[in-house]
Amino acid sequence: MFDVAIKNGLCFIDGKFLEASIGIEGNRIAYVGRDEISGDLEIDASDKFVLPGLFNAHTHLAMTLFRGYAEDMPLMDWLEKKIWRAERKLTPEDVYWGSMLGILEMLKTGTTAFSDLYIHMDEVAKAVGETGIRAVLCYGMADRGDEEKARRELEIGTEFVKNWNGAFNGRIKAIYGPHAPYTCTPEFLKAVKEKAKEMETFVHIHVSETKREVEKIERRYGKTPVRLLDEIGFLDDKTVIAHAIWLDDEELAILKNRGVSVAHCPVSNLKLSSGIARVTEMLRLGINVCLGTDGAASNNTYNLFEEIKLTSLLQKVKTGRADALKAREVLEMATKNGYRAYGLEGGELRQGRLADVIVIERRFNHSPVYDPIHSIVYASYGCEVSHVIVDGELIVEDGIVLTIDEDKVVDKVERLKEKFLED
Amino acid sequence: MFDVAIKNGLCFIDGKFLEASIGIEGNRIAYVGRDEISGDLEIDASDKFVLPGLFNAHTHLAMTLFRGYAEDMPLMDWLEKKIWRAERKLTPEDVYWGSMLGILEMLKTGTTAFSDLYIHMDEVAKAVGETGIRAVLCYGMADRGDEEKARRELEIGTEFVKNWNGAFNGRIKAIYGPHAPYTCTPEFLKAVKEKAKEMETFVHIHVSETKREVEKIERRYGKTPVRLLDEIGFLDDKTVIAHAIWLDDEELAILKNRGVSVAHCPVSNLKLSSGIARVTEMLRLGINVCLGTDGAASNNTYNLFEEIKLTSLLQKVKTGRADALKAREVLEMATKNGYRAYGLEGGELRQGRLADVIVIERRFNHSPVYDPIHSIVYASYGCEVSHVIVDGELIVEDGIVLTIDEDKVVDKVERLKEKFLED
Numbered sequence: 001m002f003d004v005a006i007k008n009g010l011c012f013i014d015g016k017f018l019e020a021s022i023g024i025e026g027n028r029i030a031y032v033g034r035d036e037i038s039g040d041l042e043i044d045a046s047d048k049f050v051l052p053g054l055f056n057a058h059t060h061l062a063m064t065l066f067r068g069y070a071e072d073m074p075l076m077d078w079l080e081k082k083i084w085r086a087e088r089k090l091t092p093e094d095v096y097w098g099s100m101l102g103i104l105e106m107l108k109t110g111t112t113a114f115s116d117l118y119i120h121m122d123e124v125a126k127a128v129g130e131t132g133i134r135a136v137l138c139y140g141m142a143d144r145g146d147e148e149k150a151r152r153e154l155e156i157g158t159e160f161v162k163n164w165n166g167a168f169n170g171r172i173k174a175i176y177g178p179h180a181p182y183t184c185t186p187e188f189l190k191a192v193k194e195k196a197k198e199m200e201t202f203v204h205i206h207v208s209e210t211k212r213e214v215e216k217i218e219r220r221y222g223k224t225p226v227r228l229l230d231e232i233g234f235l236d237d238k239t240v241i242a243h244a245i246w247l248d249d250e251e252l253a254i255l256k257n258r259g260v261s262v263a264h265c266p267v268s269n270l271k272l273s274s275g276i277a278r279v280t281e282m283l284r285l286g287i288n289v290c291l292g293t294d295g296a297a298s299n300n301t302y303n304l305f306e307e308i309k310l311t312s313l314l315q316k317v318k319t320g321r322a323d324a325l326k327a328r329e330v331l332e333m334a335t336k337n338g339y340r341a342y343g344l345e346g347g348e349l350r351q352g353r354l355a356d357v358i359v360i361e362r363r364f365n366h367s368p369v370y371d372p373i374h375s376i377v378y379a380s381y382g383c384e385v386s387h388v389i390v391d392g393e394l395i396v397e398d399g400i401v402l403t404i405d406e407d408k409v410v411d412k413v414e415r416l417k418e419k420f421l422e423d
Numbered sequence: 424m425f426d427v428a429i430k431n432g433l434c435f436i437d438g439k440f441l442e443a444s445i446g447i448e449g450n451r452i453a454y455v456g457r458d459e460i461s462g463d464l465e466i467d468a469s470d471k472f473v474l475p476g477l478f479n480a481h482t483h484l485a486m487t488l489f490r491g492y493a494e495d496m497p498l499m500d501w502l503e504k505k506i507w508r509a510e511r512k513l514t515p516e517d518v519y520w521g522s523m524l525g526i527l528e529m530l531k532t533g534t535t536a537f538s539d540l541y542i543h544m545d546e547v548a549k550a551v552g553e554t555g556i557r558a559v560l561c562y563g564m565a566d567r568g569d570e571e572k573a574r575r576e577l578e579i580g581t582e583f584v585k586n587w588n589g590a591f592n593g594r595i596k597a598i599y600g601p602h603a604p605y606t607c608t609p610e611f612l613k614a615v616k617e618k619a620k621e622m623e624t625f626v627h628i629h630v631s632e633t634k635r636e637v638e639k640i641e642r643r644y645g646k647t648p649v650r651l652l653d654e655i656g657f658l659d660d661k662t663v664i665a666h667a668i669w670l671d672d673e674e675l676a677i678l679k680n681r682g683v684s685v686a687h688c689p690v691s692n693l694k695l696s697s698g699i700a701r702v703t704e705m706l707r708l709g710i711n712v713c714l715g716t717d718g719a720a721s722n723n724t725y726n727l728f729e730e731i732k733l734t735s736l737l738q739k740v741k742t743g744r745a746d747a748l749k750a751r752e753v754l755e756m757a758t759k760n761g762y763r764a765y766g767l768e769g770g771e772l773r774q775g776r777l778a779d780v781i782v783i784e785r786r787f788n789h790s791p792v793y794d795p796i797h798s799i800v801y802a803s804y805g806c807e808v809s810h811v812i813v814d815g816e817l818i819v820e821d822g823i824v825l826t827i828d829e830d831k832v833v834d835k836v837e838r839l840k841e842k843f844l845e846d
Contacts (some may be wrong), residue, residue: 067790069795072735104787270736271801273745279752296617301788310733312495313693322498322696364527365724367490367833368840374491378723380693385808410790417791 002039008205009045010372018373027392032349033222037379043361043387047371051354052347053112054304055338057331058242058263058292061116062098066297086420094416095120099127100409102302107401109303109382112356112390117177117204125164126142128172131403132395136342138177138204143188150188161199171391180206181225182213190232202238210274226251235260240341245275261288261341268294280315280324284411290338305382308334316336327377425462432468433795437773438751440795447778455772467589467809468782472795475534475770476779477727479763481665481686481715484539485521489720490707498695509843517839519546523832525725526554529825532726532805535779535813540600550589551595554826555818559765561600561627566611573611576792584622594814603629604648605636613655626660633697649674658683663764668698684711684764689733691717703738703747713761728805732755750800782810
């Protein structure tokens with residue numbers, strides 16, 4: 001008798017879909033196999049798909065508040081005239097409600113864990129606690145060459161790690177989030193990395209998202225961002241870099257040698273006309289690549305199924321090969337690679353792993369099902385998720401998020417938008 | 424008192440979303456405005472979005488049967504070893520059920536009309552008749568240099584036009600569908616166009632989808648496909664070319680001067696690693712560009728919301744400008760440009776237009792709504808469509824397709840797939 005038994009589904013196990021049942025005890029997967037099992041809570045998954053939960057590896061969650069706020073604008077106008085100006089108005093309460101809306105969308109579309117870099121992070125942590133989702137959180141820091149600011153930012157970041165790491169039965173992992181090499185000095189980045197090592201935790205940072213940013217770093221320091229980071233000892237297997245688009249071969253080799261993970265954000269990278277990352281080559285080199293949506297202002301959804309399909313499509317056109325990047329690889333990027341990037345034991349339907357599991361209904365758009373992996377990767381809309389379990393707890397049942405008052409969150413966010421319209 | 428009154432929605436009118444009600448009489452829109460109206464059938468659209476129906480301008484509909492059948496393969500293996508071999512097994516009955524599944528998916532995701540080029544087209548026409556959707560249909564012809572075959576193909580194509588053009592209250596428009604310049608000789612293409620002129624109807628053809636195909640035509644005829652077609656008098660405002668990826672500036676000018684429409688299929692073009700069409704430039708030149716999904720084997724859905732979002736995203740990265748291609752332009756490509764391409768008076772919420780109208784629910788993923796156009800274009804999944812009206816008739820109500828037995832169609836297609844698994 002397990003705490004939870006997910007019975008007779010088509011389960012994504014070791015890269016294939018097999019008929020199996022999943023038994024959960026506490027917050028871990030305790031059984032995967034074909035025996036008839038039972039549980040205090042039983043979910044009938046016959047004729048459904050069962051997957052490890054999706055991991056959204058790069059978000060600025062509360063930017064749901066700016067979903068559709070500024071569209072189809074040149075990048076710098078978008079940032080400087082709209083987004084940064086609006087962000088200055090954000091209160092902790094705004095971030096709380098924006099995060100609730102983001103978590104609602106992620107849970108409904110099968111994401112069980114996310115990695116967020118933003119501000120007012122206590123509020124994000126609070127939302128994670130209440131909703132039952134899993135998260136890797138960091139306060140987004142930037143010194144912009146100001147030593148006093150550097151000291152203060154690192155203090156806030158460290159305070160956050162101390163206060164929240166391991167909270168809610170370990171559902172929160174608190175890490176460090178220096179924004180990017182073009183907004184942080186090498187001295188600051190070095191200090192952050194040292195502090196992260198002292199605290200035995202991870203670092204999440206934006207690297208080489210735009211060509212322009214790489215050129216700026218080259219002009220300023222005479223070297224590219226990855227080389228710069230490597231020289232100051234920043235890169236190791238507790239470092240996750242987001243975007244990583246404008247990299248040369250030697251930089252890819254550095255990432256591989258240091259064990260750095262990459263959070264690939266294809267929708268955002270297109271929408272901001274940043275470019276298309278060299279994902280196929282990264283995977284061939286053995287770099288751990290996972291998937292993220294980035295903030296809602298440049299996506300505009302937190303539906304990871306869009307990133308899954310688009311990741312595959314873009315690599316096919318980028319490499320000129322319709323056989324580039326297999327469905328299995330992309331689905332693993334969206335699941336186990338995300339958990340692995342941040343040192344979490346999840347993202348696989350395997351005994352001993354964290355019990356973050358989703359159940360997906362079989363719908364008309366999946367039909368006919370030759371191999372479920374292609375139905376999931378190429379034909380899902382994201383709205384077919386029926387059940388979501390995080391840390392052993394049932395959080396979504398028949399598409400309803402049990403821990404969130406959906407109408408209240410949507411109403412609240414609709415009202416909050418007013419103040420951003422003033423400019 | 425109208426036949427149908429869609430009341431108090433946020434309606435897409437002349438490129439903007441405005442509060443309005445829509446009155447329908449027979450198969451035409453009879454009223455658009457702010458008066459209090461009533462109807463024999465009333466749909467309360469308050470707090471919902473009302474749009475002209477989407478037009479899927481390039482499909483091989485019954486390829487739903489091959490959705491997920493062959494994936495992540497090199498293009499020629501995919502075609503020759505899998506798709507063409509499987510298509511040889513297709514019976515008329517298979518095409519009927521595959522078409523039913525395709526229509527089901529299109530209606531559920533807000534597509535009110537489509538343009539299909541395939542085989543056993545009587546069955547597609549039958550499915551269109553039963554389900555109530557609107558369609559432009561053609562029998563896909565290829566002579567491959569065989570004069571006897573050319574004669575036979577044109578006969579079948581003409582028979583189809585004669586039998587079905589105008590059927591079901593005009594819901595079917597029957598046209599000609601020569602496959603492509605690399606499978607049809609110039610003589611055959613010329614004969615087809617002459618016949619189409621005689622019958623006063625349109626021609627739908629694949630042009631310049633792959634680089635390889637353009638090179639083949641250049642080797643064979645000493646000129647590119649668009650120049651070849653222009654020289655034989657094939658190009659005019661009753662010609663719709665699908666894909667149109669590998670075109671030079673002069674070819675774009677030819678398309679503009681001749682009034683040719685282009686059906687852009689971004690998902691399929693990525694999936695088969697064909698390339699990214701020069702859509703932004705085409706629109707700037709004034710070419711009428713509409714959107715298509717292509718067949719389900721290379722997509723794998725008929726959810727036009729994916730093409731809408733991806734069209735915008737791809738142009739932003741292709742042009743290097745985040746302000747390339749506005750949301751309004753893309754939404755018009757998906758609606759009025761499609762109808763216009765095939766000479767149909769629809770795709771707009773305007774008095775006198777065909778009454779093909781969809782209602783979309785406002786959901787969490789749209790929130791907050793700063794401007795509905797961005798909610799629709801960038802944040803929709805496709806599963807938010809609640810009501811679909813085609814030719815004045817209500818066909819989808821609260822997400823249920825009234826004219827199709829969904830379970831029966833899905834069951835049937837699941838069983839049909841078996842025979843394609845034999846190889």
